[in-house]
Amino acid sequence: MRVFVTGIGCVSGIGMDVGEHLRSFRSGRDGLGGITLFPTRHDLPVSEVKAGNGALAERLSLSASRTFSRTSLLGMLAAKEASGDAAIPDGSGVRIGLVSATSTGGMDLTERFYPLFREHPAHGRLRYAARHDAGDSTERIAAYLGITGFRTTVSTACSSAANAIMFAARLIRNGILDAALAGGTDALCRFTLNGFASLMILDKAPCRPFDDTRAGLNLGEGAGYLVLQSEAALTKPPYCELAGYANVNDAYHQTASSPNGAGAYRSMKACLEKAGVLPHEVDYINAHGTGTVNNDASESAAIRRLFAGGVPPFSSTKAFTGHTLGAAGGLEAVFSVLALSGGLLFPNKNFTTPAPPAGLIPVTRYAEGASIRTVLSNSFGFGGNDTSLLFRKTDRQP
Amino acid sequence: MTRQPPVYINSAASIHPPLDGVGECLPGKCLTAVEPDYKRLIPDATLRRRMSRIVRMGVAAGQACLQDAAGVSPEAILTATGMGCLADTEKFMNSLLDGDEERLTPTAFIQSTFNTVGAQLALLNGNQSYNTTYVHRTFSFESALLDALLLIREREAVDVLAGAMDEQTPTLYTVLQRLGCWKRAMAGEGAAFFLLSGRRTDGTLAILQDVELFSGDYGEQAIRERMERFLLAHDAAGARTLYPADYKRFCGEYPTAASFALWYACRELREAEGKRPVLVYNAFLDAHSFILLKPV
Numbered sequence: 001m002r003v004f005v006t007g008i009g010c011v012s013g014i015g016m017d018v019g020e021h022l023r024s025f026r027s028g029r030d031g032l033g034g035i036t037l038f039p040t041r042h043d044l045p046v047s048e049v050k051a052g053n054g055a056l057a058e059r060l061s062l063s064a065s066r067t068f069s070r071t072s073l074l075g076m077l078a079a080k081e082a083s084g085d086a087a088i089p090d091g092s093g094v095r096i097g098l099v100s101a102t103s104t105g106g107m108d109l110t111e112r113f114y115p116l117f118r119e120h121p122a123h124g125r126l127r128y129a130a131r132h133d134a135g136d137s138t139e140r141i142a143a144y145l146g147i148t149g150f151r152t153t154v155s156t157a158c159s160s161a162a163n164a165i166m167f168a169a170r171l172i173r174n175g176i177l178d179a180a181l182a183g184g185t186d187a188l189c190r191f192t193l194n195g196f197a198s199l200m201i202l203d204k205a206p207c208r209p210f211d212d213t214r215a216g217l218n219l220g221e222g223a224g225y226l227v228l229q230s231e232a233a234l235t236k237p238p239y240c241e242l243a244g245y246a247n248v249n250d251a252y253h254q255t256a257s258s259p260n261g262a263g264a265y266r267s268m269k270a271c272l273e274k275a276g277v278l279p280h281e282v283d284y285i286n287a288h289g290t291g292t293v294n295n296d297a298s299e300s301a302a303i304r305r306l307f308a309g310g311v312p313p314f315s316s317t318k319a320f321t322g323h324t325l326g327a328a329g330g331l332e333a334v335f336s337v338l339a340l341s342g343g344l345l346f347p348n349k350n351f352t353t354p355a356p357p358a359g360l361i362p363v364t365r366y367a368e369g370a371s372i373r374t375v376l377s378n379s380f381g382f383g384g385n386d387t388s389l390l391f392r393k394t395d396r397q398p
Numbered sequence: 399m400t401r402q403p404p405v406y407i408n409s410a411a412s413i414h415p416p417l418d419g420v421g422e423c424l425p426g427k428c429l430t431a432v433e434p435d436y437k438r439l440i441p442d443a444t445l446r447r448r449m450s451r452i453v454r455m456g457v458a459a460g461q462a463c464l465q466d467a468a469g470v471s472p473e474a475i476l477t478a479t480g481m482g483c484l485a486d487t488e489k490f491m492n493s494l495l496d497g498d499e500e501r502l503t504p505t506a507f508i509q510s511t512f513n514t515v516g517a518q519l520a521l522l523n524g525n526q527s528y529n530t531t532y533v534h535r536t537f538s539f540e541s542a543l544l545d546a547l548l549l550i551r552e553r554e555a556v557d558v559l560a561g562a563m564d565e566q567t568p569t570l571y572t573v574l575q576r577l578g579c580w581k582r583a584m585a586g587e588g589a590a591f592f593l594l595s596g597r598r599t600d601g602t603l604a605i606l607q608d609v610e611l612f613s614g615d616y617g618e619q620a621i622r623e624r625m626e627r628f629l630l631a632h633d634a635a636g637a638r639t640l641y642p643a644d645y646k647r648f649c650g651e652y653p654t655a656a657s658f659a660l661w662y663a664c665r666e667l668r669e670a671e672g673k674r675p676v677l678v679y680n681a682f683l684d685a686h687s688f689i690l691l692k693p694v
Binding site: 110111117118132134138150151154171174191198247266383385 | 475480481482487488490491492494495498499500502503504507508510511512513514516517518520521523524525526527528529530531532533534535537538541544545548549551552569572573576577611613614653
């Protein structure tokens, strides 16, 4: 059973929908700015979605009196766009599910609850605490879109959304679902910011993925979803096919990637094999490329090794969006689909100097009309999680 | 329906509250898992010490499950948790608040990540295969089990390690108490892992026939009807059903209690004379699941 992409939706610091993302990429505008969402003593660039929770709720026509985590609101916005794009007709009998990913869940609300609670256990508003768990955002998105069928949540740090897409594809291939909204959502919060600050991998300047001077990542927030549909349940011409996927574990260190990129190499290789695509047939790689010294060296080594015959055009879009963690695989899957359908090459903003030993040079100029038939998207994360997805052009019609 | 290749449960390990403890539901009581001697399961003392309680329980249950199936290197490690590593989350939050965002050390933050146990199991066993974590309330464990079932049916994997863990903390207990959860239920916790396989062995405990998840406002009668249809479709009309009350009187209420129930059902199936299929029924609020086991 083949699995196709029929809908896309996204929100991040560079746009509230797919169209605005395209305009930002075209004009080279990143989403970076200061932290406005919560009080903090850290002075670091982050890529916030340019709308407060009230404005997001209004956009979604939600009652202002109801409590939603920012993760839920961002997820609803992107999932709604993807679902509207796929436009599966009501009453079509298509069994649709939701596989959503998040790493922070309702932590933004917990941050409002816990300081009061720890002063006195009877204090702190329960409506905030009840939104803490990761499954809450998925349930809110499902309820908002009227998805009553199968739904679940994946959380594997920075590879979460790619793993959600992979599991959704498996559910479709096995006939459990005909279609699935799959992707991820994560809101910036104080907890995550301080976590990454304590790991000392945040750059005080705009991040520079794959550059020799790179010094860490910038955090971002957002959501990205695909609608996946089985071949038999297609109701419109698809964007492309999700032709391959693979998830492997680096089993090297809890938070660091192996220097030789063994995990990244194996996940890309297994993904291509699953799709039946040879390395020289890959037309563009949307790299994980966080801007940390460790990730980019490891990923570069893996790319060099797998594409020894010639490295295809590749770039990291994280200098635009920041690292959106559990949402990154979803956003970048949307970008990959856009690359295929519009022949787009996204620039790796802020790159100037190749980094030895791999010395890779990413795409630095935005381009349209390139001949792109296959796109590989990488998502790697804490816990040694390496996931790669392969999207392939299709002329399949419903 | 095409005939699916059978999926076997070849080993099972669980860390749970004492079976000879209360044995009945005392609303508001908080059950605590009996932790094993971890030295045999996690020999590295530094690593053991660094792990928080839920990570230790999860890793130990996973290791025990693998040790029982000596020599097997699974092609997938699937973990599940409803609430994740709460104690670590709270620890990091407290140091953030106490130190006003200064002088933070990353250990608690790293361990607060939902996939910590899955990652540790991969590291400890040098296992480089498929590794993912499901975190969807009552459906967390069932999602992992479903993924395992599909991986084996698709022949993407022969052996899959799948398990779940949730811990009870004073904060969680208090918050849930304020939300009214303990008026009728006992608080619980636990960690349980299973080695699922497409290959039958001498140690095979049961056949995992199917997993079904559904949600909605189902009354008792509607559940019973759905259950009958499910059992009939799987040629298991005579199955014995384990209702939530049958196992939550031992393990208490927690998001991944179905993992304890599956362990309990495997044990029953091995010890029972009659060898009837067993249906594990799990329910919390409007989330329901069926896990059907057949004797080998």
